[in-house]
Amino acid sequence: MKRCRHSWFAIVLVIPCVALAAGPDTARQGEITHLVRQDCGSCHGLTLAGGLGLPLHPEALRDKPKESLVATILFGRPGTAMPPWAPFLSETEAEWIVDMLLQGKF
Amino acid sequence: MRGWVPFLAFLLLVLQGCAQAPLRGTGDLGVVIERAAGSVEIVETSGRTVLARVTGLGDLSHASLNFSRDARYAYVFGRDGGLTQVDLLQQKLVRRTLQAGNSIGGAISQDGRLLAVANYAPGGVKVFDAATLELLADIPAVDDAGKPSKVIGLVDAAGNRFVWSLFEAGEIWVGDFRDPRRPQLRKFRNVGKEPYDAMVTADGRHYLAGLFGEDGLAMLDLWNLDAGVTRVLDGYGRGEEKLPVYKMPHLEGWAATGTELLVPAVGRHEVLVVDQGNWKEAGRIAVHGQPVFVVARPDNRQVWVNFAFPHNDTVQVIDVPSRRVVHTFKPGRGVLHIEFTPRGEHAWLSARDDNKVLVYDSETFALVGELPADSPSGIFFTHRAHRTGL
Incomplete structure (x- = not known):
């Protein structure tokens, strides 16, 4: 019984960390990955190797x-063709995109 | 009995020959780009079917193509700088070269012998022999200050010329390739801020570059280069704040109806109407989102429009005489391109996120066909082979 309580305690501690690290849930990650490849990709290239965008x-x-980088995604870069994506992405989601980009995971 | 063997062998060969290659023309053929898979589908518009898939074309995001003048071959320009020649009849890849790091499109010369490719990185234009894909000329897009630019809006023009624009430098260059290894260049500077795409009118006379950095178009009369570049629709936004642009409009399919030009407005939910007589704004048509392609039906009576993210599930049809939107529909998710059959009875639309190409009757707007395709983007029919600027 004691053991059991301990493991519950551990799970409660761990959950917020997992949530923070993972950012958007799996379904939303799928949507965002699609957005990055297809819609960011229309300027930055499907493989993100650059195009009209860097x-x-x-x-x-x-x-x-x-x-x-997060600010560029959310608010765009005035004076360039980079538009603000804040209407479609939260700050957490933009952070997740930057993490994934830096790891080359798209 | 033994005497039959050669005869049977002969018969077998004849039958095999029949089975392999029935004669056919290419006038009802087309190519659909499968952007994520790096493949293309060869399609036919009479029975509306997929004939074959050709693979191994590299990164085809934003790919475009031109047809050889006999409409047998497609030259596909990939984003990764790949230039691939595909045989529509034998349904196979013929030649492929990686000619740059990052490219945006190309054009085929008036005589069909030269292919020009517009490159982002390293920025410039490369010209190839269409028969062999041998490199004939390499023209870096570097302005007088030594600064490199991305090349956009490359088109063919009469006299075996190619015309293109420099995004960063804001220049239009005209290259005469009658002697392909020694092209003669003429450069027009300060045409406007950030030309992002361009087109040439169907008669091949006027080259128009859309400007991203300011409201307006830069126009060059190819019949009279000495007149220089003039500004069209200057300041059409009149200082209004532009909406963010989630996808650049494409000008290749600009609708030139003979007397009027219908143009996607940048950062606005509008199609602009330009009078081709005086090149002044003749009207604006409010539409569902920011237009990407504005494509005229071959009879110029209708114009079909698709839209940038997040409105890319919708297509609208404008009746040109009344300048009114007469039909709005949602063919699928991620509608990227519209291509009419040569005489315009059907419009083919690519729905990227539904992995489908949809065929609509352009009079009744009824769905008349549906073809599977993997992330389809551009759709190109062979009648382009015989049109300037396509």
Whole structure:
């Protein structure tokens, strides 16, 4: 019985961490991946190797601060063709995109 | 008995020959780009079927193609810089070359002998022998200050010329390729901020580049280069705030109806009407979203429009004489392209996220066919082989 209580305690502690690290749930991750490949891809290339927009491969992004990458996704870059995606993505989702981009996972 | 063997062998060969290659023309053929799979479908528009799939074409996001002048071959320009020649009759890949790191499209010369490819990285135009894909000319897009640009809006023009624009530099270049290894260039500078795509009118006379960095179009009269570049629809937004643009409009399919040009407005839910007589704005048509392709039916009576994300599930039909939207429908998710059959009885639409190509009757708007395709984008029919600018 004691053991049991311990494991519950552990799970309660672990859940928020998992949620934070994982960002959007699996279904939403699928939607966002599709959005990144297809809609970001219409300027940045389906393989994100760049087009009218800059390449989004990890080596192209690595030296840029993460917060500014998140801000670029959410608010666009005025004076360029990069539009704001805040109407379609939350901040957590934009952070998740940046993490995935930096790991080359799209 | 033994005497029969050669005869039977002969008969077998004859029958095999019959089974393999029935004679056919290419006038009702077309190619559908399967952007994610790196493949193309060869389709026919008479029975509305898929004849074959050809694979191994690389990254085909934003791919486009041109047809050889005999309409037997398709030259497919891939995003990864691949240039692939596909035989529509033998249904196979003939030649393929990786000619740049990142490209956007191409054009075939008036005489059908030259292929030009517009490249983003390294930015420039490369010209190839259409028969062998041998490189004949390489023209980097570097402005006078030594700054490289991406090349966009490459089209063919009379006199074996190609015309293209430089995105960053804001220039239009005209290349005369009558001697393909020694092209003669003429450069027009300061045409406007960030030309993002261009088209040439069906008669091949006017080259129009849409500007992203400002409201308006840059126009060059190819019959009179000395007149220089003039501005059309200057400041059509009149200082209004543009909406964010989630997909650049495409100008290749711009509808030139003879007396009027229908143009997608950048960052606005509007199609602009330009009078081709005086090149002034003749009206605006409010539409469902930001237009991407504005495509005229071959008789110019209708114009079909698809839209940028997040409105890319919808297509609208504009009646040109009344300038009114007469039909709005949702063919599927991610409608990327519209192509009419040569005489316009049907419109073929690609629904990327539904993995389908849909065929609509252009009079009744009824769905008359549906073909499976893997993430389809561009649809190209062979009558383009005989049109300038396509």
